[in-house]
Amino acid sequence: MAENRIHARERLLSFMLLFSVGLSTVRSTAQVPLLIWSTDSLPPLASPSAGHISSDQELTAYLSPVFASGPHTVLLFLQEKLSKDDLTRYGGVFGNKQDSAFKNLEAALQSSSSVAFPALEWRSPSAITALLEAELRASPVLADPDTLSHLSIDVSVNNLMLINLPYCSDSLKSCKELLRNNDEVLGKVLSVVQTKGVPYISIYTGQQPSRVISETAVPQEKMGRSLLQAVEADVKPPIIFNMTGQPCIMLWAQNLNVSTKSGEWIDLATQTPQLTGSCSPSNSQLVLSYPSGYVLSFSMSQRFYPVSARNWFSLDTVELEVGGVSASYAGSRGIYAPAEYSFRCQSVNNFQDALLVRNNTNSSLSVWSLNFIDFQIQGFGLNNGTNFSYASDCASFFTPAIWMGLLTSLLMLLIFLYGLHMIMQLNTMDRFDDPKGPFISVPQSE
Structure with missing residues (x-):
């Protein structure tokens, strides 16, 4: 159990790290993060390359096989505004976990099968809702914890429960408090659904980004050194x-x-x-x-x-x-x-x-x-x-280049020590001519 918690915590940390990826050619892009977790097992999602912005088509390609397996109850937590900075700024991964505004969200991600789209291209406030309606062939039902507690959920058909969440003002204190209230609503909804014994898929995202930040476009390719532990798209399988x-x-x-x-x-x-x-x-x-x-x-x-x-x-x-x-x-x-x-x-x-x-x-x-x-x-x-x-x-640690560097450094050290030794051997004169004494007279002969 402890090992599962560690893996879940590492997975959550990787999600949050993806939210704060740095970029390099400046352009303005509207995007929202999207988190998915489920009581059932979700298919894995390949780690996006640095700066990659997922499209609606990529999200549809991922969700289609998930929803095709049978009837599902989907809980859509749709916040008025949301950006990846909100998750990293007010979350507990990089700061004080006891003071996190997303305690219930982080606990749900750690205890469930979960995936994340760190940057999903934003087109319109109703884009996510329309996509889910098309995939589930079900109309959204507005819900809150009180409504759900009295609502009978038919698990033999697809259900789309829409939970609208507000966003905060510019005040740092009121923003964190409101996000904490949203997180409490999320926790209550999940608790009600779990009490009813209904398997579900939860999605947390925003109707629009809370801020459009300047980001860089980088080549859509993996960067850095990697072995075959992470098989890339253009590499043949083992x-x-x-x-x-x-x-x-x-x-x-x-x-x-x-x-x-x-x-x-x-x-x-x-x-x-x-x-x-x-x-x-x-x-x-x-x-x-x-x-x-x-x-x-x-x-x-x-x-x-x-x-x-x-x-x-x-x-x-x-x-x-x-x-x-x-x-x-x-x-x-x-x-x-x-x-x-x-x-x-x-x-x-x-x-x-x-x-x-x-x-x-x-x-x-x-x-x-x-x-x-x-x-x-x-x-x-x-x-x-x-x-x-x-x-x-199989490569040895002491390669020819390392040996060359070590020998060159040793030679330079010997030269430095020899020079230092020579300087230490220099002595000042202990006797000087007395300028106040009689001058030396040299008689001249005619």
Whole structure:
């Protein structure tokens, strides 16, 4: 239970962080935030890139499959005005949680399945209501806590309950108090619906933004460094092998280059393989059979090491088979990671800084080569069928660039110390000529 609260709190924090994203090419855009939570499980929503403003079409594309699953009771908390600054300024995520104006809203997001559209393009005050009417094919019913407590809700049909909430004046104190009152109304409505035992989907948004802020348009793309834990839209999905309906092995590579007797390189990553294999707590094997006749096998194992007090997995062998002839390679040089991690390496090959060492003694197989580019694999501890766990990279910490920087810094330090030593050895003169004494007379001879 405590772990669920932590995850919910982290999810809420990520929502609020998305509300305060900084932007760079200035333009004026009207937008409102929109929060959705439900007693049932909601489908996940991909994290928007920095500065992304969601359109009505994106919201419709998300809600359509949600509402298509059967009759729903939707609670629409429609505030007169709302902007993302209101949530971050008066909320308790960045400030004092005890003084938050959105205690009931934050509690509902933490305890339910929830998603957020941090910036939804605003067109008109009735746009959200019209969209929900079209999706649910139901007219909105104005409601408040007292009305709902005496209202009979038919769960066999779609219901749209509209709860209008006012907005505040320019006074900071009165604004926070009014938003706190709105939050109390929200809490009472949810309490009444839960008491009736009615499953619901709640939406909290604004009829219009409380302020139109200057924002920047940035390219709609992810920025920064990322591994395959977050698979991007233009990246091909990883190979996933399922055992008894659960994912147990994942593999991804930009290129799976193999070369046999002909010396010609073939990229197997461009082909779709058939998957076979096996999984157990101590061993796992993934076999990729390609239409071109090539077969790649990856065998992994995990063991407990008392020194580190944890389980580690290793890629023991990689086997390439073509036309009944196979070559085996041992992953004996650093292809390992903690059992709950994945292993990643920019290049895994058997000929340059080789991580794969040939097992076969047959000389005719000596020309066979493997070169896997941007390679990542995980054979144990898969908790999610779409994402790798944290990646343990094969790159060593002391790279040539780091060694060069360390040696250069050491040389500069030695020069500085030598100069300082020379300065410390300088001594002032302890004897001087007396200007008041007799002058030296030098007789001159004619």
